[in-house]
Amino acid sequence: xxxxxxxxxxxxxxxxxxxxxxxxxxxxxxxxxxxxxxxxxxxxxxxxxxxxxxxxxxxxxxxxxxxxxxxxxxxxxxxxxxxxxxxxxxxxxxxxxxxxxxxxxxxxxxxxxxxxxxxxxxxxxxxxxxxxxxxxxxxxxxxxxxxxxxxxxxxxxxxxxxxxxxxxxxxxxxxxxxxxxxxxxxxxxxxxxxxxxxxxxxxxxxxxxxxxxxxxxxxxxxxxxxxxxxxxxxxxxxxxxxxxxxxxxxxxxxxxxxxxxxxxxxxxxxxxxxxxxxxxxxxxxxxxxxxxxxxxxxxxxxxxxxxxxxxxxxxxxxxxxxxxxxxxxxxxxxxxxxxxxxxxxxxxxxxxxxxxxxxxxxxxxxxxxxxxxxxxxxxxxxxxxxxxxxxxxxxxxxxxxxxxxxxxxxxxxxxxxxxxxxxxxxxxxxxxxxxxxxxxxxxxxxxxxxxxxxxxxxxxxxxxxxxxxxxxxxxxxxxxxxxxxxxxxxxxxxxxxxxxxxxxxxxxxxxxxxxxxxx
Amino acid sequence: xxxxxxxxxxxxxxxxxxxxxxxxxxxxxxxxxxxxxxxxxxxxxxxxxxxxxxxxxxxxxxxxxxxxxxxxxxxxxxxxxxxxxxxxxxxxxxxxxxxxxxxxxxxxxxxxxxxxxxxxxxxxxxxxxxxxxxxxxxxxxxxxxxxxxxxxxxxxxxxxxxxxxxxxxxxxxxxxxxxxxxxxxxxxxxxxxxxxxxxxxxxxxxxxxxxxxxxxxxxxxxxxxxxxxxxxxxxxxxxxxxxxxxxxxxxxxxxxxxxxxxxxxxxxxxxxxxxxxxxxxxxxxxxxxxxxxxxxxx
Numbered sequence: 001x002x003x004x005x006x007x008x009x010x011x012x013x014x015x016x017x018x019x020x021x022x023x024x025x026x027x028x029x030x031x032x033x034x035x036x037x038x039x040x041x042x043x044x045x046x047x048x049x050x051x052x053x054x055x056x057x058x059x060x061x062x063x064x065x066x067x068x069x070x071x072x073x074x075x076x077x078x079x080x081x082x083x084x085x086x087x088x089x090x091x092x093x094x095x096x097x098x099x100x101x102x103x104x105x106x107x108x109x110x111x112x113x114x115x116x117x118x119x120x121x122x123x124x125x126x127x128x129x130x131x132x133x134x135x136x137x138x139x140x141x142x143x144x145x146x147x148x149x150x151x152x153x154x155x156x157x158x159x160x161x162x163x164x165x166x167x168x169x170x171x172x173x174x175x176x177x178x179x180x181x182x183x184x185x186x187x188x189x190x191x192x193x194x195x196x197x198x199x200x201x202x203x204x205x206x207x208x209x210x211x212x213x214x215x216x217x218x219x220x221x222x223x224x225x226x227x228x229x230x231x232x233x234x235x236x237x238x239x240x241x242x243x244x245x246x247x248x249x250x251x252x253x254x255x256x257x258x259x260x261x262x263x264x265x266x267x268x269x270x271x272x273x274x275x276x277x278x279x280x281x282x283x284x285x286x287x288x289x290x291x292x293x294x295x296x297x298x299x300x301x302x303x304x305x306x307x308x309x310x311x312x313x314x315x316x317x318x319x320x321x322x323x324x325x326x327x328x329x330x331x332x333x334x335x336x337x338x339x340x341x342x343x344x345x346x347x348x349x350x351x352x353x354x355x356x357x358x359x360x361x362x363x364x365x366x367x368x369x370x371x372x373x374x375x376x377x378x379x380x381x382x383x384x385x386x387x388x389x390x391x392x393x394x395x396x397x398x399x400x401x402x403x404x405x406x407x408x409x410x411x412x413x414x415x416x417x418x419x420x421x422x423x424x425x426x427x428x429x430x431x432x433x434x435x436x437x438x439x440x441x442x443x444x445x446x447x448x449x450x451x452x453x454x455x456x457x458x459x460x461x462x463x464x465x466x467x468x469x470x471x472x473x474x475x476x477x478x479x480x481x482x483x484x485x486x487x488x489x490x491x492x493x494x495x496x497x498x499x500x501x502x503x504x505x506x507x508x509x510x511x512x513x514x515x516x517x518x519x
Numbered sequence: 520x521x522x523x524x525x526x527x528x529x530x531x532x533x534x535x536x537x538x539x540x541x542x543x544x545x546x547x548x549x550x551x552x553x554x555x556x557x558x559x560x561x562x563x564x565x566x567x568x569x570x571x572x573x574x575x576x577x578x579x580x581x582x583x584x585x586x587x588x589x590x591x592x593x594x595x596x597x598x599x600x601x602x603x604x605x606x607x608x609x610x611x612x613x614x615x616x617x618x619x620x621x622x623x624x625x626x627x628x629x630x631x632x633x634x635x636x637x638x639x640x641x642x643x644x645x646x647x648x649x650x651x652x653x654x655x656x657x658x659x660x661x662x663x664x665x666x667x668x669x670x671x672x673x674x675x676x677x678x679x680x681x682x683x684x685x686x687x688x689x690x691x692x693x694x695x696x697x698x699x700x701x702x703x704x705x706x707x708x709x710x711x712x713x714x715x716x717x718x719x720x721x722x723x724x725x726x727x728x729x730x731x732x733x734x735x736x737x738x739x740x741x742x743x744x745x746x747x748x749x750x751x752x753x754x755x756x757x758x759x760x761x762x763x764x765x766x767x768x769x770x771x772x773x774x775x776x777x778x779x780x781x782x783x784x785x786x787x788x789x790x791x792x793x794x795x796x797x798x799x800x801x802x803x804x805x806x807x808x809x810x811x812x813x814x815x816x817x
Contacts, residue, residue, distance in 0.1 A: 006576035007615050010569045013535045017620075038532050038603075038610075039656030043649065048792035054779055055787060058649045061536020061682060107542075115573045132550075139554045144523045144564045146582065147553070151573035171550050178543050182768045189774030190764035192536040192682050193781070196774045198794075203739040203775040213768075412739040489575055 001028075004485050009492055011112040013062045014499025016458070020488055022479055027488070030467070030474035032458040033328055041317070044448040049075060049417065049440050050199060052448065056436065059450065060498055061192045062107075065100040065184065066429030068197045069093055070436040070450070073268060075199035078423025078438055079415045083266040088411035089201025090263040091401050095214065096188050096196060097427075098259065098394045098401070102221050103180025104430040105344070105391040106229060108496050109384065110173035114166060116490050117236050119156035120148045122163035132171050133164060152484040157239045166236075169228055176224045183217040186210050201412035206405040218398045225388070225395050230366075233388045237370055237381045244372055247380040247491035249473035250339040251282040253346035254456070256289065256435065258428030259397070268426050274397060275347040275390075275428055276354045279335065284374060286353040291426065294435070296331040296451065297462040303331070308463055312449045313422065313437045328460035332468060333451050341469040342432030342456045343495060344390035345383045362389050383494040417443055429453055431496050454498045470495055521556060523564040524696070525586050525594035527630055528640075530569055531623040532611055532650040532659050533600030536682040537641040538570045544685035545766040552689070558696050566594070569613075580614035587633050595695070596634040601643040601650045602627050602665040605658025627662065628669050636674040636700055637662060640688060645677035645709070646784040653788060663710065674700045677710040681781035684762060687715045709784060711756070720752035720778050723760040739775055749794040751780035 007017035021029040044055055053071035057064035072093070076082045085093075124140045126133050139145075158166070181191045187204045188194030196202045204210075237244070256268075257277035265271040269289045277289035296315060298308045303326075304318040320326075334340070351359045352374075366385055367374060376382055418440060425436045432453035439447040459468035467475065473491050480487070530538065542549050547557060556562050565572075567583040574582055586594055600623075603610040608622030615621060631637050639662040642648035651659040660668075663675055678688050691712055694701060707713050721727065729735070729744035736743035744750070755778055759770045771778050780790030 005615070007620070008569055008575065008579065008613060010572050010575045010579050013570070038650040038659075039654075040649070042654055042656050043652045046653075048795065050794050051791050054793050055649070058534050058536070058681065058787075061534040061539050064534075064536065111571060120573075135555055139562075142521055142562065144562065147565045147568050147572035147574075149573060150578050150582065152575075152578075171554075174542065174549050178545065178548075178766065181543055182765045185765035185768040185774075187774060189769050189771040189776055190759075192539050194774075195771045195776035195779070198739060198776070200739070205740050205775065410740060414738055 002482055004479070004482055004488060006485070006488065009489065009497075011115065011493060012497045012499065013060060014497075016492075016497060016499045018474075018488065018492060020474055020479070020485070022482060025478055025480070027474050027477045027479060030471045031327055032330070032460065032468065032470055041448050041450070044445050047445050049078065049438065049443070049445050052436075052438060052445060053197060053199070054195075056450070057193045059452070062498060063100070063104060063430045064193050065097050065188070065191065065197075066427065066434055067436070067450070068194065069097055070425040070427050070429065070434050072197050072199050073425030073427065074423040074436040074438045075425070076423070077266065077268070077425065078421040078440055079199055079418060080421075081200060081413055081415045082268070083264055084413050085201050085263050086410045086413055087263065088206055088405055088409050089413070090260050091405055092187050092202045092204065092206065092411055093197055094259045095398055095401055096184050096194065098398050099180050099183035099218065099221070100191065101430045102225065102391045102395045103177040105387050106173050106180070106224065107177045108387065109229060109233065110170045112496070113384070113493050114170060115148065115151065116486065116493065117156070117240060118158060118166040118170070119163045120167055122160040123167050125160055126164050130168060133168050136167055136171070152486055152489070154481055154484050155486045158236070162235060166232060169232060172224070172228070176221060179217050179220050183214050183221070186214045186217075198412070200415055201410070203412065205411055206407050208407060211402050211405055211407070215399050215402050218395065218402070222395045222399075225391050230388050230392060233384055234366070234369055237385065240381065241370070243380040243490065244370070244376040244382065245379060246477060246487060247473040247494055248378045249341050249469050251378050252335075252338055252340045253280050253349050254335050254340040254342050254433050255279070255347040255350040256426040256428055256433040258347065259394070268424070274393070276351045276356065278350045278354060279340065280350055280353045282375070282378070284349070284353045286350060291424065291435070293336040294333060294451065295337075296333050298331050299463040300326050300461040301328050301331050302326045312435060312451050313424065313439070315437075315449045330455055330459055332459040332462040333456050334462055337464070339462070339466050339469060339472065340456060342453045343383065343387075344432070345377060345386035346432055347428045348386040348390050348393070349377055359393060362392065380490055380494040387496070419443055431498050432456065452498075457495045458497055458499070470497070520560075522561050524561060525564045525566050525590050526597060527566050527583055527586055527594055528568040528597045528599060529613065529626060529630060531598060531600030531627065531644070532603045532657060533641065533643055534649070535570060537599045538568070540682035540685050541688060543765060544689050547689065557693070561696050563692070577614070583614075583630075587630055591633045593635055595636055595638060596630045597638045597640050598627055598644045598662045599640040601647050601659035602662060603650070603657040603659050604665065605656070610657035624665065627665060628671065631666055631671050631673055634673055636676070636695070637666070638688070638691065639663065639675060639677045641683055642679050642681045642781055642786055645679040645711070646786070648681060649787055675710055676701060676706065676712065679709070679711050679716065679782040680757065681786060683782075684715070684757075684759070684764060686762060687712070690714065707756070711782070715758050716756040716782060718756065718758065720755045720757055720760055720772075723758070724752055724772060725760060726772060745772060745775075745777040747796050748777050749792065749796060750777035751783075751790045751793075751797060752778040753797060754785070754790070755780045755783050757782040
């Protein structure tokens, strides 16, 4: 029996360690541990509730727009104005979040994932006139190859020409994601950690010049997604088709829905959204979203068992470091007591299963190209494909939204700060289902809970001993070469984990540095 | 012969916002920073950076430790994040040694000891920032405070901001390459380069005329100075109003939102509540509105 320990897992957000127990070349057990705790939930307590969206964005500098928006929605609902946000405000929020998500998906594929599949070294053989590629060639010839070397070796399958093109796209994608940020900043002021989204709407005002500036940045993103990103995902997929059966996971998917198409209903779980709210299982039968079914379990986390299996609005966090059988700072969120995966795959698959004609056509078309069945979506490749399609669905809508803005009309509504209230904000963050719950007493934050996408995905075992989604996706995987465990990192990165999000809301007092190791 | 300037980018108690803001550098681009010769004959050799490096696990840690060993006194250490010190650093670890996690505070100590210089990237590294806010559950401190507690004296530059503008970091690195390490007079009392942090937001704000005339926005979307909506520009040092963010696209007050003071040691606690008017702030009296206010007659 061997053990693979990867600490740190790089090219993700945050500090993650993965341990796999390998027997006869197959992963028998897998455990995920977050390696950093900051305690933002405690830092939020006692503050002015309106500050929540400023502080909550600092949960994660990769997806701050998601946290800012979830916080603002939870405040809107607490302040009784969830159905009173002016259309300009609702649309601008969609536009900022949309541009942010698309650039984040591009970043994930090219800058966080591609180096697991693309052989940068092939650029040394490049003989053409592309000045960017030649500058990379010069870099390789000089011989100081960090941060692209060292790396795992032995499974780079793409032909040299495709590797070279992919490196050129890696460089171009750096510009694309920067332009995506610029589009956010037009209405958000700056990013990371923007300032435009506030409870009540947004602070900025749509004007013909900023609408047009936004649209033409979006067109650059749209061109890249449709003509470079999606073809590249399909090209990588064609060379790594075995990954359509690797990293399958729990096959239960949960989506909170995203991009409010109408702000008239105060109920986020049922209002009309571009990506639909709901669940599916292996049979692709859609179920309605019922947020009362969400609980967090702590049997295998360092918290007192008495706090287990509570709804986030009633959540409590009582640390018990060194608890027997516990091995993670992450709690285990469950839906209806079952393990659910969240992410772009979930929102695309739920929308697909609910019969949205455009999404159905897109997904079926891509699967046909890969000669794959819908069940192949539950895999490493399925997650990458769904992420790219999610980016396409979003980016194809952004111009239309921008054109529906009404300059001169308000984007913000005033409200009164209540003495006492509670609120919930649920959205699809870039990485999946994101919920913020707030409780206000004496006009201050009394309690704040966020159940974030990566907490679902990196969760440890729950009260019934069911492994979390990433753990399930790892268990049973064949590892060809334990010294170069490509399969393990490719599975982990297909979830696009964001550990800052996952572990910043738990509150252990400390831990024995030696205690959590298994085996 | 190209000179390689080794850099270790260590993330501690942080959110990755500082790593992401760096990707936004417009000129030079991040590709220019990593691949090309930044200045003729000088290339930044990024030995360790958890968000972008190809290597993972022990392979990555080895790259970091080998640099510290083989290029003693030659590499620049960038610390992105505050340093968690409670419970002997148990709240944050980076990699392992002999099967045991290595605390972030131990990494900072080991790497700073043998560095040429240390750059504290962002407000968490510079002043403690978000994770050090009350009740500071993890005992986070700034790099400056941590190094002082370990009696490590290395040239230290604080690039404050949550996150900082990429130009503030890139410009500082450019200065090191062109002129060597900054001199004492180049930095302010908080070790921030005066080139970028020398003036208050308030001094260069395009809405300053509104302030001087007493025309204040009462709600978001109004014309006027954002002072009464909580703007911390009058106490915040940074060149945002003239530099603008995201390739010069916009900035906080340009989006109609109040500055929240993110480059200051007081962020995020004394600069909050973010949407409440500053109290007891001593500002230069300029326009007619202020000159006529009671108590300002002299």
